[in-house]
Each structure stands twice: as structure tokens, then as C-alpha cells.
Amino acid sequence: xxxxxxxxxxxxxxxxxxxxxRCSSQSGHNTVSWYQQALGQGPQFIFQYYREEExxxxxxxxxxxxxxxxxYSSELNVNALELDDSALYLCASSLATGGANVLTxxxxxxxxxx
Amino acid sequence: xxxxxxxxxxxxxxxxxxxxxxxxxxxxxxxxxxxxQDPGEGPVLLIALYKAGELTSNGRLTxxxxxxxKDSFLxxxxxxxxxxxxxxxxxxxxxxxxxxxxxxxxxLSVIP
Numbered sequence: 001x002x003x004x005x006x007x008x009x010x011x012x013x014x015x016x017x018x019x020x021x022r023c024s025s026q027s028g029h030n031t032v033s034w035y036q037q038a039l040g041q042g043p044q045f046i047f048q049y050y051r052e053e054e055x056x057x058x059x060x061x062x063x064x065x066x067x068x069x070x071x072y073s074s075e076l077n078v079n080a081l082e083l084d085d086s087a088l089y090l091c092a093s094s095l096a097t098g099g100a101n102v103l104t105x106x107x108x109x110x111x112x113x114x
Numbered sequence: 115x116x117x118x119x120x121x122x123x124x125x126x127x128x129x130x131x132x133x134x135x136x137x138x139x140x141x142x143x144x145x146x147x148x149x150x151q152d153p154g155e156g157p158v159l160l161i162a163l164y165k166a167g168e169l170t171s172n173g174r175l176t177x178x179x180x181x182x183x184k185d186s187f188l189x190x191x192x193x194x195x196x197x198x199x200x201x202x203x204x205x206x207x208x209x210x211x212x213x214x215x216x217x218x219x220x221x222l223s224v225i226p
Contacts, residue, residue, distance in 0.1 A: 004156070033212055042118075042202050042216030043157065056211030090156050094212055101212045105156030 002027045004106035006091050012112045018079045021109045023091030025072040032074040033103060034066060035090040043090055049074055050096055078111075086113045116141040118217035120203055126223045133190040135220045137203030145206040146179045146186040147214065152199045157216075160201075161188070193224050 005024045013019050025032055031050045035043035045058035049068035063079040072093070078085055088110050092103035118139050127133055137146075145164055149157035161172050163179035163186060170177055176189045186203055200219040207213065 031212065033214075035216075040218075042204075042218050043214075045213050045215070048211045048213070050211070056213055058213065092156070102159060102162060103212060103214060105158070107154065107156050 004091055004093050004104055006089075006106040006109050008109055009107070010110045010112075012114060013081050014114050015081055015083060017081050017113075018077065019081060019111060021076040021078075021089050021091075021111070023074045023076070023093075023106060025074070025093035026104045029093035029095050029104070030072050031094045031096045031101065032068055032072065033092045033094070034074070034076045035092065035105075036060070037088040037090055037108070039087070046076070081113045083113050086111060116143075116205065116215045118203060118205060118215055120201075120217040120220050122220060123218070124221040124223070126225060127193055129193060129195060129224050129226050131193055133193055133197070133222060134187060135201060135203075135222075136185065136187045137217050138185045139205055139215075140184070141205070142183040143205030143207060143215075144183075146177070147204040147206060148175075148177050148186070148188045149202045149204060149216075150199045151202065151219070157202055190222075193222075195224050195226055198222060198224050 033048040034046040037043040048056040052068045065077045067075045088108040090108045092105045094101040148160045151157045161177040168179040174191045202219045203217040204214045
């Protein structure tokens with residue numbers, strides 16, 4: 001069983017640039033969620049994708065967007081980067097069963113915005 | 115919005131000691147979760163609780179879902195060095211998607 005893999009592991013961008021982060025779901029999972037974890041804090045929910053559509057969103061502006069592909073992999077895109085976007089971005093996959101679904105997290109992509 | 119508080123913020127204990135940490139919420143949750151995060155890794159699920167009053171164990175770990183559905187605790191017995199890490203409580207609502215609200219975490223250090 002393959003876990004959740006994310007790429008890149010680390011990257012540095014400057015303010016105003018755009019970034020794309022990638023995630024491969026755990027085998028057998030069909031739902032992907034993205035979380036932002038600032039230093040010293042707990043993860044914050046960004047959004048979730050199911051059947052290639054966004055079906056839930058946290059308190060993040062529209063410049064945070066995503067995609068889910070037919071193989072259930074996913075991308076997180078952030079436009080017009082701001083300094084406060086510096087964080088660990090976590091991808092989590094799950095299998096939608098209609099109940100409370102257990103999330104499996106990847107190791108994250110560490111983004112630094114200068 | 116929903117917010118979770120965890121206590122203590124950090125703790126330093128001797129190897130072999132028992133550990134207790136708490137989580138409270140301003141909102142009711144249907145599911146309580148406890149995760150552990152090691153440096154450079156994503157959170158790993160330790161225990162999931164699905165019913166008010168439920169007490170669940172996973173090896174040396176025991177967690178309870180509070181009766182009011184607004185709190186939970188996690189106990190670790192006979193701590194060992196590999197217990198070091200950040201422990202997050204998290205609440206989940208039964209909605210059409212898996213939004214999980216995380217607490218700020220409790221940092222645990224174990225002194226050999």
C-alpha cells in the first residue's frame with residue numbers, strides 16, 4: 001500500500017509569484033484535502049476535492065485553488081504569493097464512505113515566501 | 115468559528131512517567147481525533163473517537179470523548195523516548211466533506 005506522497009518537499013518563492021504543489025493519494029483513496037500549517041500551529045483546512053470537484057472550503061481567499069485528476073492525484077495552486085503564505089502545506093487523502101473518514105497525511109511541502 | 119484549545123502547551127517528563135493532555139472546544143463535534151506529528155512528517159492518526167463518553171485504547175495510549183462532546187483527553191502510560199513529538203487533538207463534523215479542525219498542539223519531550 002502506497003502512502004500519500006507530496007512534491008516538492010521544499011521550495012522558495014518571492015512575493016507575487018505563483019506556486020503549484022502536487023499530491024499523490026494513498027492507493028484506494030478517492031478524496032483529497034489540503035491543509036496549511038504555519039510554524040508552531042495546527043493544520044488549517046484549505047479545501048477538499050471529491051470526484052474532481054471542490055466540495056468543501058475553509059477560510060482561504062480565491063487565490064488558493066486546486067485540482068483533482070481522474071487518478072485522484074491533486075494540485076494546490078497559490079497565486080500572488082504573500083509573505084504569510086510561508087508554511088508547511090499538507091495533503092491528506094481518504095476514502096469517502098458516507099461517515100467520518102480517516103485522513104492519511106503526506107509529509108508536506110515546505111513553502112518559504114521571501 | 116470553531117476553535118480548539120489544548121493544554122498543556124508543552125511538557126517535559128521523565129521516561130517511564132505517565133502523560134495526560136486535554137483538549138476543549140467552543141463547539142460540539144461528532145468525532146474527536148488525536149494525531150502525532152514528528153519533525154519533517156505529516157500528522158499520523160493515533161486514536162479516533164466516535165461517540166460521546168467513548169473510551170478507546172491503542173497500546174499505551176488511551177483517549178476519551180467527553181460527555182458534552184466539547185472535550186477530549188489523551189493519556190500516555192509509561193512514556194518512552196519515541197513518544198517525543200507534537201500531539202494534536204482534532205474535531206470533525208459529520209458534513210458532506212471531511213473538514214477537520216485541529217488544536218494548536220501539545221509538544222512532548224521525554225527525558226531518558
